[in-house]
Amino acid sequence: MDYTLEVSNLSGGYIWNRPVIRELDFSIAPGEMVGLIGLNGAGKSTTIKHILGLLAPQEGFVRVMGLRAADDATRYRGSFAYVPEAPELYEELTIREHLRMSAMAYGLADDRFESRAARLAEQFDMTAKLDAFPQTLSKGMRQKVMIMNAFLVEPPLYVIDEPFLGLDPLGIRSLLDLMVERKNKGASFLISSHILSTLETYCDRYVVLHRGRIAAKGTLGELREFAGAGGEATLDELFYAIVKGGAS
Structure with missing residues (x-):
């Protein structure tokens, strides 16, 4: 097997x-x-x-x-994709930029990136936070960003x-x-x-x-x-x- x-x-x-x-x-x-x-x-x-x-x-x-x-x-x-126990984000990047960086690392095409990112943001109630920086987010929101990054790719x-x-x-x-x-x-x-x-x-x-x-x-x-x-x-x-x- x-x-x-x-x-x-x-x-x-x-x-x-x-x-x-x-x-x-x-x-x-x-x-x-x-x-x-x-x-x-x-x-x-x-x-x-x-x-x-x-x-x-x-x-x-x-x-x-x-x-x-x-x-x-x-x-x-x-x-593989990994979701760590503690969120680890770049303070100088917005949430959208984090997602785009993950898409680039995995070779995800732009059209797929846009549709998947939008869907994940809606699922996790993060659409309004896509252009925010990590320091403005709660710990739970930061964890959502880590999950979104992992599930952006397949x-x-x-x-x-x-x-x-x-x-x-x-x-x-x-x-x-x-x-x-x-x-x-x-x-x-x-x-x-x-x-x-x-x-x-x-x-x-x-x-x-x-x-x-x-x-x-x-x-x-x-x-x-x-x-x-x-x-x-x-x-x-x-x-x-x-x-x-x-x-x-």
Whole structure:
């Protein structure tokens, strides 16, 4: 099977020979949404940085659309879009200019840029803010800009880290609707979030990280079987059982 994202025997971290994550193995198929969950310090951010190509694996590899970052960094990074936990914007650029810069980076044609930017601005109630500068925006609005930049393009993979922080109800609903829309068109998603009830509703499978290793992975049913839980156990209950069981 051809996977959008492959993480194979991945070990790595910030200091060579001192891995933060160890022997991670998981994959995401086209049109699949996978939730990456774990306690603070479990290795989620380190895993994401390896997927983004910001950290080099100490062992194993990461492939997006069959390509490693070391093979062709430009093509590799053009295969995904990323929404970080904390908004990172250029204070001297307007929101429209941020969007145009993303369009240029991904080679998006002008006509598609205009139509997609207008649609996203309307969806996130940001039309009146397109020519504003970031310093005039609330944290939630800044997060909407990051989301709009990611969804302006249509790559095979979206990597989304705690996307709901600071968003108003309209922003959350707009983001979830966009995710479902792109998923139905074949895009893959890796989502890291502590809001497990939302992940339970939208994700197909889950990867549970604990102390830098995969403690469990699979569908909700497979996690229930792994944890020895009943058929009504929620993802929140399963996560607690799995992490508590691996705490010693």
